[in-house]
Amino acid sequence: MDDSVYEVAAEGMIEVLKKIPESEFRVQLSPRHNTILHIASEFGQIDSVQWILMLPSCSSLLQCLNLNGDTPLHLAAREGHLEVVEALVCKERELHADIETGVGADKEMLIRMTNKGKNTALHEAVRYGHYEVVMLLIKEDPDFTYGANDSGITPLYMAVEGGFTAAVKLIIEKSSTSPSYNGLMGRTALHAAVICNDIERGDLEIVKLLLEKSEKSVAYLRSKDGKKTALHIASFHHRTEIVEKILSHSPGCREQVDDKGNNIFHFAMMKEGDDDFNPSSYFFNYWLRLRGLINKKNAQGNTPIHLLSLKQILDFEFVRMHMVDKKAYNNEDLTAYDIILRAKEDNSEKKDEIQRLFELAMTEDICSFWEKEIKGRERKKERKEYISQLQKQGETHLIVSAFITTVTFAAGFTLLGGYKEDDGKAILSKKAAFRAFVVTDTIAMVSSLCAVFLHFFMTLHKRGKFLEKHLLWAFIFTRVAMGAMAIAFATGLYAVLPHSSGLSVLTCILCSCFFLSIAVEYCKFWRGTISGMLGKLIAGEAKWGE
Template identity: 25%
Template sequence: MSVSVEQQRTRSLPLSLVIDCWAPPHTESVPDFLTNLRLSDLYNLPGVSVPMNPKIFSAMRAGNIYLLENMKTSVTPMTCLKNDKGDSVLHLAAALGHDELVERIISECPSLLLEQNWKDQIPIHAAAYAGHLDVVKTLVASIAYFSGKILSEEERERFNVYVLKDIDGDTPLHAALKGGHLETALCLVKANHLASFLQNNAGISPLYMAVEAGGLALVKEMLNSLSRNVQGQESNLASRFEGRKSLVHAALKAKNTDILNVILHEDPSLGDEKDEEGRTCLSVGAFVGFREGVCNLLDRSTSSVFECNGDGSFPIHMAVEKGHMDVLVEMIIRCPDLIELLNKQGQNILHIAAKSGGYGHLTIIELMKRLYRENNHLIEEQDEDGNTPLHLATINWRPRMVRDLTKYPSNATRLLKIQNKDGLRALDIAELNLQSNYIFRERMTLMVLLSAYKPKGYDRIPPSGMTLRSRSELADPNKYKDRVNALLVVATLIATITFAAGITLPGGLNSSGKAILATESKYDMFVGFMLFDIIAMVSSIIAIIALLWAQMGDPELVHKAFRLALPSLSMALTSMTLAFQCGVMLTTSGNRFILYFIGMIQIPFFFVFVLVLVPYVGQEYGRQFGRSMDMCLWILLALVTEDDAETYHNSGSCQTRGL
């Protein structure tokens, strides 16, 4: 841990500290380790730095106070020693929390209190960032002791280390808050309050950081010190601290009502500030879903609900975008006309909900049904591109939202016919942009639209969406190849298994070639096994033949082959399962425990089996969805995941052509 000679550099007392007023020194008793020090000792700084050898470095890290005696007699002064980061022995002791060692070093070399490392940090920076409260108190007491001995106002200003900034613009108070040490930060604020309002290079003040961290006691102390400082003057918090003024935004993001009240009580004008993204306080509260904070702001004034953000949206749009229904309701109760607001794209809250998707947004439809029992004009409104909420739900592949919009009373028929500026209905958009690769969410969206439109040419609508075709699939039949091959493998395996089970019967054959278990008492179970095994084999063979036809290359033939293969494969899987259960019960009929166990698991197994398989391969023969198919649709929609919407759309997988 040493540095080269070229890295040695001159160290000097910080000269660029600016302060408005100086805090009086502490009146507490002077610690013993400071009683014999003189003010001149503080300025006894070395001219050069010398690399710290590994032995001394290890001793400082271990808090070894006995090595200090040896260092006194060393040729190299203790104040000159630096590691490869420019840290002095006091930096190391302070950063590692060795309070006794810190006291010993200060009593021997008080000038190290002002010594900077190569990041322009003094020891109190290091102690504050590490959160060593006892060490910080020791350093504060030392600084207060020397401050009391300084007579010159100019020297006092130079000695205010609490406002000293490192290369990142951080004061010791910044360092404590970056480390998340609120008690340490409180100690520094009590020592000197002015640093609370100074910004670092990122434009952030300690006050802003304290609000973000949710430190109520710390925020109160910062603001109380400001109030004491401006007695008799008009207090305006926003004009007295640097950097970001959006303290209310930070309190809302932290979801801390107490801090929010303290800030607004100190300076109500901060409730009108916008953050760096141009968002109002109410918009931030709506965005994070902080209902108590939003109610707090609304109780003070409702005028901000009509204040636009930098992106042209309003607070109600932010609440809808994130699906915070409780916040949305609070806004509508106070200002019912809010639901009519449009963003700069001409979109209302239903447009926003349709784009955002997710379970939370579906309750907005229910809310609209309560507000507009007869006719909801919002559902038919078109934005600047001519898109209705249904268009946007389709563009963003939101099958649940599409289902709820198409089932909306009194508006559904007209909604389905509306065209955007490109002359496209919602169904047209889905058919144009459906990918040839099987994307479950896309197929479900198109299937829901087909169930609503019921267009000609779709007499059979498969709930799985397996055979729904995009324009690219019509031009390229090879897109089905992988799907056909996968189903063909499954069908072949079923045929092989059921064939082998039919030849090698459970229990084997007797000398006359008859099945041993085909006795009178077990005859019904044996017949059941054979029946289900034969059905499974025949169904799988039908599926194999249909899938072989699908490999011929004709797109229309592929489409029809799927319609035959999927139900056949479903029948084969069901029959194979029943045949297995009959075979197990046939061979273990003497064991009641196994029979009871099979009976117990049979019902929930078939429930799950039907729940998963039937909706996937079932078909509706006719133009209308019956109740059974509605149930299948409901099950499949429950399997759709829309939480990854942002990643999904950023990938460019569903860019709408012509929109």
């Protein structure tokens, strides 16, 4: 196809189009074998399309295919050009109605034609959300059941997967025949509605539509990947409203399991990271309050409570419920309690909490049960308060450490006595007092910087043992920095003051009083405190492990 002809078709230059011989409309092809009618339809040039459809050869152009197997109707529907789609469909209807001449009567209806991907024009319109085009195509041929394309996807499945509620309603309500529910990997449209569920997008309404308008068996259909039903998927994603809706429609599907023997309760335990959902909420559903369902074993012999321990799900009500068999063994002869004992500790600290729940739930004396529960909550509260106290202390110490770091860093570059003009070295560099000043100032700066570093890491953890250890070491570094800073101050003044003057000696004596105050304070208070903190570090977290 000449570039000039391509531009004429794409831009709708109808006057130039009329000068092209009719024989050229079938011969002129683009690299993808699009005819002039294909291009005009794709670009939505309604005037050009209507003029071409008046040509005697338009019947062959209507059903002409490009390299992808697309008709002009496919391209117009894909781009959402309603007027073009309507013109093409109306012309095709006229040709089929011409019974006497038989023009096009033996050909497949244009609206039902599929491309190489087995997509009809309706597939294309639904995929890209062109509601008015979808409505027109369904109204034009309500008796046709649109099958799946090469990917196994029907227009209904496509509309559900995209959250296109209006199109789902239209396909279900306006089609005179029951629409196909097939989809990708053997899933149904109901599977897609559950997987793509978004309350704000309206997919819950789609689920209701599919259940109300479809056959009863739709809730029992299982996907090819894992033999999962829509109920299993809804349970995995913790879509409680959808679970209730499916059970109210088809309560018998609660008995179904996947290819690994997992039922609705197993799937509820599989998803990690959703702390807002408790599987015990299913106990409020009439169809799920049965021991056989709650204690069902899968292929590994795991009941739902085994998975609760494996995934470390903190659900007190589920563990406490008397209908739950906490002594059930899996294929490895392990109970749920055995699994949580062997589990590795995680950062969320759920392991100890779940272990305590099992121990409380298996206690025979109910009074003892609640007594331990109350004590456990009190210990947890005390622990949180203690950690909060450590964090506040760390914040206060951080200010002191940062101040010392700033002062000593500045003192290192504003040296006493100044610098020599010839070589830039310190004037007092040969004095012993000055050298003592430099060394102690460096010690103070490095020690305080280490304390700041430890305080920074304290913000990343919430474990009591970690905070105690880092706070103690940060405290020690800060005290060393304070002592070194006092010595640096004394030696600095001693270096610049006349040695014959009593002022230099007095300065050193006054600075030494700082160390005297440290000794007094240590004897009165800090000896016991530091010893206690060291004792806690050695003993570990025995207090919290009880």
